[in-house]
Amino acid sequence: MKSSPTARALGVAIGAALLQLVMITAFAWPSAHLAPRRVPIVVTGPAAGPVAERLAQARPGAFAITTRRDEASARKALTDRDAYGAIVTAPSGVRVLTASAASPAVAQQLDALAQQFAPKRDAAANAMPAVRDVVAADPDDPRGTGFGGMALPLIMSSIAGAALLTFTVRRVAWRAAGVLLFALLGGLGSAALAQSWMSLLPGPYLAIAGVMAFTIAAVAGTVAGLAAALGRAGLALGALAFLLVGNPLSGATSAPELLPRPWGEIGQYLPPGAGVTLLRSAAFFDGAGAARPLAVLAGWTVLGAVLLALGARRARAVRAADGARAPEPALT
Structure with a gap:
């Protein structure tokens, strides 16, 4: 039974209002409760x-x-x-x-x-x-506002890239290749922008570009993998997890220890938080403290690859089933 246009409009409006409340809570609540916690x-x-x-x-x-x-x-x-x-x-x-x-x-x-x-x-x-x-922030960004401002666009663009690849590239294998190329070009371009024109990050260019590429691959790969394995529901799940949960809990504008517990710690096991921590290590601390965020990003990247492989297998099964159902040509 099909729903009426009025019911659909009402459902969409209620859903959008609830999503708005969730977004406001996700982004404002951690910032409103910043305080040192251990x-x-x-x-x-x-x-x-x-x-x-x-x-x-x-x-x-x-x-x-x-x-x-x-x-x-x-x-x-x-x-x-x-x-x-x-x-x-x-x-x-x-x-x-x-x-x-x-x-x-x-x-x-x-x-x-x-x-x-x-x-x-x-x-x-x-x-x-x-x-x-002892270890000062970049003199052109002493309060870290520019550094913190990079986190949301980096995650949002990674999610958007995964969505574009999902809707425009039919073969899952080519989507995976697109994720890798996107991560490489995005890392090189974002690092060049942050270090040259914006002058937000010191440190070796290739290391900064590598961290950004790794973060993009973890986010875009996982979102594209969820979409390949679960369909549009997977795309929405990945976007909501990384945008509404991972980004506010990343500690990009504060620190994990300033966020309400245990959310600050949880954020460090998601790609936005791990990427921010790894970027600080590469830019200011000669790689010190990089082991855990590297492992976290590697884990999410592997998960994305596994999900893409499962999605490719699912797509092959669907094509095989469609081929089996196709009528045989009539004999003449």
Whole structure:
């Protein structure tokens, strides 16, 4: 029984309104609840123990605090991406080390944290301890707004590319080839744009291009694979998962540890979050901390290839069934 045009219009309007509510929630809710949640920091120096205890009591649950033997090891924790910041105690006072390249938002939190260790004002005291940025963000993008702004277009264009390949290329094998070519050209082009005209990312060009290509392949390959295996429902499933879940939880404009738990951690196991983390590692940290996001992107890329293979098998079965049903030509 066919539905009336009125019922279809009503159903589409209700569905669109619900989707709008979901999108607003997905993108606004994480940003509205940003706060430090077990952000890794290190403390070193002769007063490391009392400072760590004082910080844990003042901000319970905000920081995951470990101690290091000296300032050199504290700095290494930042450059290895084991921590976002460090508190260095010394007889002359307290210094706070940050790594704004890892997250400008966390660096701002640590800047504010430095005020807690400022000596009380008197005639001879300074107002606050020194804050030093050990691994600075790009000078043309000190707050990371440009970096964060790259994430959504990269994911959206990857989904759009998968959809275009699904609707315009009949053979699944050629769709897979299209995904690979799209990832290669998209990675090279996006990296050139980000490093030259926009001047958002330092680091070696080929490494940046490789990370972007890998991210595109993971997203576009999985979405195209879902479409090949499940049809249009698979295309919608992939798009919603990566756009409405993966992108807001990527931590591109903040950090996974600033998002509500456990959503920040979950986001790192989706291509948008893994791609953002890997891009930071390649651009600012000489590849430090790249192992997990590389594994995550590799896993999604393999999943996309498996789904495309299943889709190709499904398409062959459909063609074979259609051929078996075709009437034999009449004998003359």
